[in-house]
Amino acid sequence: MRTYLMVVFLAIFPAALFCQTAPRQLGEALSSGDVALTANGNGSSSGSAVVGNLRNNRASEIRINVVLNGGIYLLNSGSGQNMVAVQVFLINGGYNMSGGTDRFIRLPANASTQIMFLAFCADFELDNPGPDQTFRTGVTPSGIQAISSKISRYMADNFDDELTVPAQLALWRFQGQSRAAIFEKFDFDDSDWETASRIINY
Numbered sequence: 001m002r003t004y005l006m007v008v009f010l011a012i013f014p015a016a017l018f019c020q021t022a023p024r025q026l027g028e029a030l031s032s033g034d035v036a037l038t039a040n041g042n043g044s045s046s047g048s049a050v051v052g053n054l055r056n057n058r059a060s061e062i063r064i065n066v067v068l069n070g071g072i073y074l075l076n077s078g079s080g081q082n083m084v085a086v087q088v089f090l091i092n093g094g095y096n097m098s099g100g101t102d103r104f105i106r107l108p109a110n111a112s113t114q115i116m117f118l119a120f121c122a123d124f125e126l127d128n129p130g131p132d133q134t135f136r137t138g139v140t141p142s143g144i145q146a147i148s149s150k151i152s153r154y155m156a157d158n159f160d161d162e163l164t165v166p167a168q169l170a171l172w173r174f175q176g177q178s179r180a181a182i183f184e185k186f187d188f189d190d191s192d193w194e195t196a197s198r199i200i201n202y
Helices: 027-033 142-157 164-174 179-183 191-198
Strands: 011-014 035-041 046-056 062-065 068-074 083-090 094-098 100-109 109-121 136-137
Touching: 027 035, 027 062, 027 068, 035 136, 035 179, 046 083, 046 164, 062 068, 062 109, 068 109, 068 142, 068 179, 083 142, 136 179, 142 164, 142 191, 164 179, 164 191
Parallel strands: 011 094
Antiparallel strands: 035 046, 046 109, 062 100, 068 083, 068 136, 083 109, 094 100
16 A cells, blocks of 8 residues: 655745744754744645644744754654644645745744644554544654755755655655655655655765
């Protein structure tokens, strides 16, 4: 049975040019307790496959970088795949920009904001995470730390390119899965395979 993916659609909203605070990395905001995460799967293997809420526990707005440097490892509460998230967006795919390069989402004070992660399945042999499977952040396994970082950097440096399929290929290939085995469950073409090679060697 083939795996299906959901591709994120990005919509850019203009950011205010005054009273700006520097966007923060989500991992740091979660570790500090300023932000809390609830998340679950939606049945997809890759792309916008994890949705949820970010709760801002502070009395002021927090801005979170879209790009998750090095990726964030999401541990599945059930029997489905764990995920590597490399970018975070509002639930509709939206984000803000400032300075021409900073991409971020706004978390209003003392409120929850619906979000989705651009994420990839880390466990080839397991099923896609469904809505009944929740996630919490965890330590990225040593075996995929390097490729998680490469995917994060490559997708940040090629932000406007559609890289969902190559990124997933790169993650599975790095773990030793063969082209034939991947093709049995995941659709891709030669161009995707070549781009995955560039990500692996990035």
